[in-house]
Amino acid sequence: MERIIIPLETVPIISTSSKGDQSKWQVDNKWIKQNTRGYEGQAEVLASLILSCSTLTEREYVKYHLCEILLPNGETSLGCYSYDFREKLQEVTLERLFEANFSSTDSILNNTALSTEEKFEQLLRQVELYTGINVREELVRMLAFDALILNEDRHTNNILFLYNPMQKSWRLAPIFDNGLSFLSDEKDYPQGKPLTILKRKVKAKPLNSNFSKQLALYKGPAFINKTKLLRALETIDIDFGRAQQVLLSQLNDPSFAHLFYEGRVAND
Ligand SMILES: Nc1ncnc2c1ncn2[C@@H]1O[C@H](COP(=O)(O)OP(=O)(O)O)[C@@H](O)[C@H]1O
């Protein structure tokens, strides 16, 4: 496994996670995150492995790699890293986009009179007003993916837009920050407890705490190549531990069947 040294002078990045305490650093063009509550790194890498077996292009999701982190205090820890995805573009979170337009996502997301679908439609309408782009397909697909991986951290700062100031154009950033999935938080989801019980405890974001309500927004075609994914899991030299068990149990859940197709895998 790759070993990454955090130089003494590197300033840790303040976490924006809803659980708030994962240490992270930027070293050159790598963004490095330390496992804090459990196996966030393995979950992050497994999530990106699934997307690498999907119809999403490499621009639409961030690839994560497991690593051992040598901390400035001499201790080592497990974690993961990704390469900078911003290029020369400015990142604007969904939350910040609303703020910049003198609004807030709260008035939509916390409006108990609205259904999940209505919240989504209102959010989408505002985003289109602010950016000129329609991200319906990408967002519903991401929420379906979140349901599959049990991502409990898709808050409005983990949905990101990229702005090109030269061309004054917007696009959705690649899917990133999927580490709080697959029950990776072992403090909240202790090892040894039945998966069926733990899985029921996980709460979704941002439109509804119920994953199935967010999954129901997805009406599109199957986008994950199941044959390729199972082959990748067999051949990859990474121990995903419980994250893999959670994924396999999700694969047996018929509510996700429509996300998968049986595809051909190139023999190499
Ligand atoms: N590969 C990356 N490229 C560019 N920016 C990144 C990358 N990874 C993380 N960041 C930046 O760091 C912030 C925090 O990273 P994130 O993965 O969301 O962790 P967390 O939310 O747990 O703190 C992101 O919102 C983004 O601004």
Ligand SMILES: [Mg+2]
């Ligand atoms: Mg984040």
